[in-house]
Amino acid sequence: MNLKKISLLRITVILFITYALTTGFTFYCAADDNKTFTVGFDAEFPPYGYKDESGEYVGFDLDLAEEVCERKGWILKKQPIDWNSKDMELKTGAIDCIWNGFTMNGREDKYTWTTPYVDNSQVVIVKKDSGIEDLSGLAGKTVAVQSDSSALAALTGDDATEENKNLAASFKELQQVGDYNSAFLNLESGAIDAICMDIGVANYEIKSRGNLFVMLDKHISSEEYGIGFLLGNTELRDEVQETLWEMLGDGTFLRIAEKWGLESSVCLSAEDSYIDNTSMENSQSLIERFLSISKQLMGGLGASLAIFFLTLLFSMPLGLLITAGRMSKLTPLRWIVKIYISILRGTPLMLQLLVVFFGPYFIFGINTPASYRFYAVIIGFTLNYAAYFAEIYRSGIQAVPKGQYEAADILGYSRKQRFFKIIFPQMVKNIIPSVTNEVITLVKDTSLAFAISYTEMFTLAKQVAAAETTIMPLFIAGIFYYIFNFVVAFVMEYIEKKLNYFR
Amino acid sequence: MSLLEINNIEKSFDNLQVLKDISLSVDQTEVISILGPSGSGKSTLLRCMAMLETIDGGDMSYCGEKAVTSVSGSPVYASKAQIKKIRGYFGLVFQNFNLFPHYSVIKNITDAPIHVQRRPKSEVYEEAYILLKKMGLEDKENYYPYQLSGGQQQRVAIARALSMKPKMLFFDEPTSALDPELTAEILKVLRSLADEKMTMIIVTHEIDFARSVSDRVIFMDGGIIVEEGSPKEVIDNPQNERTKAFLKKMSVNS
Numbered sequence: 098m099n100l101k102k103i104s105l106l107r108i109t110v111i112l113f114i115t116y117a118l119t120t121g122f123t124f125y126c127a128a129d130d131n132k133t134f135t136v137g138f139d140a141e142f143p144p145y146g147y148k149d150e151s152g153e154y155v156g157f158d159l160d161l162a163e164e165v166c167e168r169k170g171w172i173l174k175k176q177p178i179d180w181n182s183k184d185m186e187l188k189t190g191a192i193d194c195i196w197n198g199f200t201m202n203g204r205e206d207k208y209t210w211t212t213p214y215v216d217n218s219q220v221v222i223v224k225k226d227s228g229i230e231d232l233s234g235l236a237g238k239t240v241a242v243q244s245d246s247s248a249l250a251a252l253t254g255d256d257a258t259e260e261n262k263n264l265a266a267s268f269k270e271l272q273q274v275g276d277y278n279s280a281f282l283n284l285e286s287g288a289i290d291a292i293c294m295d296i297g298v299a300n301y302e303i304k305s306r307g308n309l310f311v312m313l314d315k316h317i318s319s320e321e322y323g324i325g326f327l328l329g330n331t332e333l334r335d336e337v338q339e340t341l342w343e344m345l346g347d348g349t350f351l352r353i354a355e356k357w358g359l360e361s362s363v364c365l366s367a368e369d370s371y372i373d374n375t376s377m378e379n380s381q382s383l384i385e386r387f388l389s390i391s392k393q394l395m396g397g398l399g400a401s402l403a404i405f406f407l408t409l410l411f412s413m414p415l416g417l418l419i420t421a422g423r424m425s426k427l428t429p430l431r432w433i434v435k436i437y438i439s440i441l442r443g444t445p446l447m448l449q450l451l452v453v454f455f456g457p458y459f460i461f462g463i464n465t466p467a468s469y470r471f472y473a474v475i476i477g478f479t480l481n482y483a484a485y486f487a488e489i490y491r492s493g494i495q496a497v498p499k500g501q502y503e504a505a506d507i508l509g510y511s512r513k514q515r516f517f518k519i520i521f522p523q524m525v526k527n528i529i530p531s532v533t534n535e536v537i538t539l540v541k542d543t544s545l546a547f548a549i550s551y552t553e554m555f556t557l558a559k560q561v562a563a564a565e566t567t568i569m570p571l572f573i574a575g576i577f578y579y580i581f582n583f584v585v586a587f588v589m590e591y592i593e594k595k596l597n598y599f600r
Numbered sequence: 601m602s603l604l605e606i607n608n609i610e611k612s613f614d615n616l617q618v619l620k621d622i623s624l625s626v627d628q629t630e631v632i633s634i635l636g637p638s639g640s641g642k643s644t645l646l647r648c649m650a651m652l653e654t655i656d657g658g659d660m661s662y663c664g665e666k667a668v669t670s671v672s673g674s675p676v677y678a679s680k681a682q683i684k685k686i687r688g689y690f691g692l693v694f695q696n697f698n699l700f701p702h703y704s705v706i707k708n709i710t711d712a713p714i715h716v717q718r719r720p721k722s723e724v725y726e727e728a729y730i731l732l733k734k735m736g737l738e739d740k741e742n743y744y745p746y747q748l749s750g751g752q753q754q755r756v757a758i759a760r761a762l763s764m765k766p767k768m769l770f771f772d773e774p775t776s777a778l779d780p781e782l783t784a785e786i787l788k789v790l791r792s793l794a795d796e797k798m799t800m801i802i803v804t805h806e807i808d809f810a811r812s813v814s815d816r817v818i819f820m821d822g823g824i825i826v827e828e829g830s831p832k833e834v835i836d837n838p839q840n841e842r843t844k845a846f847l848k849k850m851s852v853n854s
Contacts, residue, residue, distance in 0.1 A: 504699075509717070598702075600703060
């Protein structure tokens with residue numbers, strides 16, 4: 098009887114799910130009558146595409162896309178993307194095009210392009226009172242560029258001019274950053290001396306940041322923006338292109354440009370023709386690419402290992418100190434430590450890294466040296482992991498039976514002897530499984546150093562993936578992390594076995 | 601001289617009074633058994649005497665030295681150094697042995713004499729081997745506690761207590777965690793200690809053992825000493841109704 102009831106229930110549930118799925122599917126198909134057009138853009142790239150004060154995604158490019166969709170009867174979907182993942186987004190069909198102040202120069206062969214619609218130049222931004230007046234003043238300075246940006250290509254890419262290559266060589270360091278907001282935070286705090294970027298974005302940033310910064314007169318290069326489609330997707334490209342020309346003809350295009358103050362930069366022309374790149378092939382073999390990418394990632398692996406080992410070295414003893422405070426008889430100390438642990442465990446590590454790195458300047462007005470970036474990573478990781486270790490230690494200490502303390506007291510051990518001779522060894526055995534978990538997490542967490550633009554393996558993998566338009570570097574990075582953790586798990590298992598001499 | 605003298609001890613947990621005005625004096629070489637139903641306060645009394653619990657009233661002295669004095673009704677403990685010294689006068693054997701699991705048998709026995717009493721290693725080890733032999737554990741010196749039976753563990757715990765050369769030994773239900781056949785081996789050890797004139801206070805449920813080994817038997821109930829005297833008086837010829845009821849129950853059970 099009971100069994101029957103259960104199976105009846107089961108059938109009802111299955112039917113319900115089936116119904117939900119089919120109806121959902123029908124809705125989905127119905128929506129397809131109005132084609133969606135998904136535009137991928139970097140949400141931190143004003144005035145082309147960004148988030149305004151009301152939280153809406155706006156910008157010149159998005160306005161253009163909106164107008165195109167209106168004319169074609171499409172539904173526009175604005176999809177902010179991680180710039181480093183743009184090729185994967187495009188290849189998997191998650192987005193239909195990249196429409197976002199997207200530089201054609203140097204990428205001619207990688208996408209199916211519209212004709213150029215904006216002429217942009219690469220310029221250098223410095224702090225107003227920096228004393229840097231021309232490009233030669235950048236010698237020995239730290240200069241930032243966005244990863245895989247046209248500025249980076251203009252300075253170090255295959256097609257860079259000799260002049261620019263020499264200029265880049267004169268820098269103390271060419272720092273790659275993830276987004277322009279963090280680049281400007283870095284510039285303001287003095288962590289970097291200059292930013293190389295697109296003129297349109299530069300003008301906008303300088304104006305909106307209260308004229309704290311100036312632009313050097315001499316430009317590094319000039320370049321053009323186009324709309325990038327998946328290589329070979331000429332059908333969709335043609336539709337968009339035709340509509341753009343139509344908009345140019347009736348003046349809508351120029352009107353939108355004026356709205357965003359870009360009327361002097363636009364260059365769309367009905368006379369231009371497409372780039373022919375349909376026969377491009379990658380000449381390197383798979384194994385060659387695998388090896389060359391692995392080699393590139395090795396450099397980042399060193400940085401990840403450094404973060405890993407230094408964090409363990411400092412956070413494990415610090416955690417013990419924090420546990421002592423957490424279990425102290427002094428109520429105020431206990432509360433301070435409790436709050437510390439609560440904050441460090443309750444906020445993202447990424448945010449803590451940002452606070453440690455930018456805090457000295459934005460809170461105390463202290464200019465930090467360029468080398469501080471690495472120290473900030475270690476300090477941030479150590480503070481965070483010490484909080485976790487402290488709680489693990491505490492659980493391990495509390496799991497030691499009360500009788501052990503009493504036996505030690507009866508035998509006359511001092512408090513210090515009692516802890517280090519009797520309690521500590523038993524605690525270590527108790528916490529090994531939790532510590533293993535934590536250490537394995539740390540291996541993967543090292544990738545969070547990207548938050549303050551410290552280039553470790555994963556950041557490097559994303560950069561390489563973006564530069565070579567393949568996801569292979571990410572796979573290889575995954576293999577490296579796995580091997581790393583395999584070794585970690587092996588070592589921890591060995592320690593656990595060693596401690597099995599007692600129970 | 602009495603080795604231990606306690607007067608008017610009071611002890612409460614939260615609002616529950618566990619010990620009410622207990623006084624007791626222990627002479628050298630005396631063997632005292634404390635009997636009583638569970639919850640009677642006998643273990644708490646032993647733990648107070650071993651200074652694992654602090655008392656709320658009364659005074660205590662060991663070998664004529666004051667550990668706790670009563671100042672206008674409230675107890676004042678002696679200086680840390682004095683307490684540390686007094687702790688060396690007694691040892692305690694627990695119900696659950698409480699051996700250090702990460703130390704081998706020999707290290708359990710020798711570590712405190714070497715690192716707490718700072719006695720020479722060679723002397724400590726020599727004595728430890730004699731103790732192990734006495735406990736019938738001479739082949740177990742490198743075993744870890746988990747590799748031993750409960751009875752063997754308790755014998756190691758007794759050896760560990762003896763290695764500190766205490767003037768008296770407290771036993772907190774030393775056989776309660778053991779199977780009956782293992783109980784016998786521990787009682788044999790206690791009997792031989794009594795023969796060697798060791799001063800002992802034993803909280804126990806073993807009535808027959810208490811009768812044969814004790815100089816004095818104390819029956820506790822409800823936080824007070826109900827009856828006290830020789831085994832003949834208290835066990836064979838109890839006067840108090842509560843004592844009679846307890847002994848009757850115990851004899852039915854065994």
